[in-house]
Amino acid sequence: MLSKTKNDRNDSKDRFQKKNFRNHLQQAQNYKRNVRNLPKTKFRTFLFKIGLGSYKTIIPAAIILLFGIYLIYVPNFLYIKHIEISGLRTEDAATASNTINDYLKTRFWWPQKNILLLSKAGLSKYLLARDGAVADIKNIKKDLPDTIILELEQRYGKYELEIGDWHYILSNDGVVMSGQYGTSTISSLPLIRFKDEQQPADGERFFSPELLELAEGLSSDLAKNIKIPTGAILMENRKSADVKVITTNGYEFFFDVKSDIGDISKKLQLLLSRLTDAEKAKLKYIDMRIKDKGYVCLKDAPCAKETSPSQATSTEASTNPLQ
Known part of the structure; x- marks a missing residue:
């Protein structure tokens, strides 16, 4: 056992004498972790906290944001172009269509012209309050991408x-x-x-x-x-x-x-x-x-x-x- 201990010591001494080993040891002793500099402005700090601290994350997020703004506020394929009405007389259906178009122009910040954002409850309330020929609204259906279908009850x-x-x-x-x-x-x-x-x-x-x-x-x-x-x-x-x-x-x-x-x-x-x-x-x-x-x-x-x-x-x- 004394002989084995002596051999182990010799192996450790031999490893220490090797140049590569000493270089690795020196690098380990001198290693310093890079310090990440925090943003100096409040806005940049906010972006950093939500995971947008680099251009690699900012650019895709900006593209998604702009696409969302386009879908909501810029007339596109999701804007309502056709209104189909059943249950009313021809002249009353034309009047109801005009009233519906008036409603679609409301809520600038949440455009009702966009079929995805259209509130069925809001449209029902608006139409019943303003069109005396409509007794009831039985159903409102969104037919993507640009059509709404209304089943109404005639008042007589x-x-x-x-x-x-x-x-x-x-x-x-x-x-x-x-x-x-x-x-x-x-x-x-x-x-x-x-x-x-x-x-x-x-x-x-x-x-x-x-x-x-x-x-x-x-x-x-x-x-x-x-x-x-x-x-x-x-x-x-x-x-x-x-x-x-x-x-x-x-x-x-x-x-x-x-x-x-x-x-x-x-x-x-x-x-x-x-x-x-x-x-x-x-x-x-x-x-x-x-x-x-x-x-x-x-x-x-x-x-x-x-x-x-x-x-x-x-x-x-x-x-x-x-x-």
Whole structure:
């Protein structure tokens, strides 16, 4: 073991005597790490911190930035050139297209003309607020690279609204379209008459979805089931719990506003089928406000003296129960 230790020492001494070894040792002793100089300006310091401290990184980043600016602000293949509209009359579609083009010119810093940046919600709100011919926007589709497709719902006059001496055209979505004072010149639309209600303004959404559903049921489903057209729908006001319907042949029916009109009109049709022609000729009204019952009042009965029955049970003496 003494001999092995002596040999190891001799090998170490021999390595130290070699010129290359001494040179490498000298270089290691004199090695100094290069110090990277920090930028002197704040802007250069900012670039350094985000990884853009050299031209090798600055140039590609600048190219990407300029390309992004080009895509957003410079008219290019992504700018909307075609607008396709369905659901409106030809003249109304042209007006809607002009309104849409006006919207596309808004938001300079976030150009809506660019199909990638176009806000569907913003366009919908803008169009509904400014185009009276549009009742609803069912769908907006972006068809790259330069086309938008809109499916719209036409607003049209569906009811005549009467409040006092004023007559209004009420749209299919419950908006007041126009009004006139005095004698009505509107004869082709179903009449809805309010006894105690404030005068609405043009463009006001006068009917709630619930009232629209009720009016649709009374003017369409009821007439279809009993095979008699609806002449007028009468209510005290928009908060009334009761509604009265007068048919074109003079029949009067009372309903609860929360009734299922489709179901109750079928029961009313069954009740009418049970009446004789003589009874129909003397019919004053039928009250359908009690669940699963219909009360018939004839003109020669005591119930006929009431101008407007407040409860269905008030006509009990002259009723034919439907059960």
